Amino acid sequence: MANVEYREPTSIEEALALLGQYGDEAKIIAGGQSLLVMIRDGLIRPRVLVGLQGIPGLSTIQANGELRIGAMATHTAVERHPAVQQRWPLLAEAERAVSTLQIRNRGTLVGNVAHGFPTADPPAALIALGAQARIVGPGGERTLPIEEFFIGFMETALQPTELLAELRIPAQPARSGGAYLKYAMRPLDFSIVGVGARVTLAEDGTCAEARIGLNGAGATPLRARQAEAALHGARLTDEALAEAGRLAAAESDPVGDLDGSAEYKRKMVEVFVRRALRRAAQAAQG
Ligand SMILES: Cc1cc2nc3c(=O)[nH]c(=O)nc-3n(C[C@H](O)[C@H](O)[C@H](O)COP(=O)(O)OP(=O)(O)OC[C@H]3O[C@@H](n4cnc5c(N)ncnc54)[C@H](O)[C@@H]3O)c2cc1C
Known part of the structure; x- marks a missing residue:
């Protein structure tokens, strides 16, 4: 840490100029909760830390239609913001x-x-x-669906x-409900497997749309597209939810480690997807 230079730009342009100047020798520091652990453990050795706290407006949470x-x-x-609790409770639950x-x-969400x-x-x-x-x-701005943001x-x-x-x-459609379920050995640990599920019901009670995100089910967070597709237009019966769990497990690719084998984690994906979907469907029914 002794030779790390700390810079605190006061605008995004200034921050980008520093990143351009130092390239991969620079690291942005937000809350420092993960970065400082990486530096302490010798996993990275940045020459320059670019702090974001001097840039006005970056702590903003806006909820005008969409949430920003x-x-x-x-x-x-994020967790305590009234609009997040009322309109995006799934995010508040994952933050907790x-x-x-x-x-x-x-630590920051971003x-x-x-x-x-x-x-x-x-x-x-x-x-x-x-x-x-x-x-x-440096070339302007771009926007990516979050699942495409995670590469490896x-x-x-x-x-x-x-x-x-x-x-x-985005604002969540009417008749939507969500749930985040975390499977960990102790409450304060990182998840072994985590499942975020959002269900939107059609007027006749069938599933108009389901979206399923998985943590711990591969090298990156994943979207379980086959499980989502199987629920489209379906009645959310126990059998349909169980089948979605099996499909999500089949499309996951977890890594075996001290927390459990790949096979065990795949089974946990199956179980927790089923449970998260059930809770999301109940929330969608109000
Ligand atoms: C003991 C411990 C337990 C934890 N348990 C959990 C847990 O159970 N679940 C969980 O989800 N998280 C957990 N975390 C991680 C925590 O959520 C961190 O807050 C988060 O990972 C990083 O946020 P930060 O603001 O501290 O980022 P930093 O540590 O400052 O940065 C993290 C990385 O992101 C980069 N970065 C930060 N902001 C930007 C930006 N705007 N643009 C580009 N790059 C950026 C940094 O360069 C760095 O590489 C834990 C951390 C610790 C130390």
């Missing part, structure tokens, strides 16, 4: 699942996403909610010269 969450909004601020209050008070950790909690909920990532860089193990679509400026989450 700025790069410095903490987990706690993140570690301790101390971590949530410092930093969590930019870190690209496959067992972090919010990504599964963001996939289920149809979130978009707004990225700014702790690898994202961000270039070293780019910054994740904002997450955007």
Whole structure:
């Protein structure tokens, strides 16, 4: 840490200029909850840290139709925002699942996403909610569906010269409900498997749309598209939910480790997808 230079730009343009100047020798620091652990453990050795706290407006959470969450909004601020609790409760639930209050008070939702950790909690909920990532860089800005933001193990679509400026989450359709379920050995651990599910019902009670995000089911957070497709137009019976669980397990590709074998985690995906869908469907019924 002794030779790390700390810079605190006061605008996005200035931050991008620093990233352009130092390339992959620079790292953005938001809440520092993951970055400082990586530096402490010698996994990365940045020469320059670019702090975002001096840039006005990045802690903003706006809910005018869609929800917009700025790069410095903490987990706690997102979780406790009245509009998030009322209109995007699935996100509030996933945010509450993140570690301790101390971590949530410092760590940011955008930093969590930019870190690209496959067992972090919010990504599964963001996939289920149809979130978009707004990225700014030297060539302007681009927006990606969140599931396309995650490319490989702790690898994202961000270039070293780019910054994740904002997450955007669309208004959820009428008759929608969601649930985030975390499976962990102890409540404060990272998830072994996490499932975010959102169900929208048609007027006749069948499933108009289901979206399912998975954490811990592969090298990146995943969207379970085959399970979603099987539910389209279906009645959400126990059999339909069980089949969706089996399909999600089949399209997941977990890594076996000290928490369990790949086969065990696939089974947990099956079980937790079924449970999360059931809870989401109940919430959609009001
Ligand atoms: C003990 C401990 C337990 C934890 N448990 C959990 C848990 O159970 N569930 C969970 O989901 N998370 C958990 N976390 C991680 C936590 O959610 C962090 O807050 C989050 O991963 C990173 O947010 P941050 O603001 O601290 O980012 P930082 O640590 O500052 O940055 C993380 C990475 O993202 C990059 N980055 C940050 N912001 C941007 C940006 N705007 N644009 C581009 N790159 C950016 C940084 O360069 C760095 O590479 C835990 C962390 C710790 C230390």
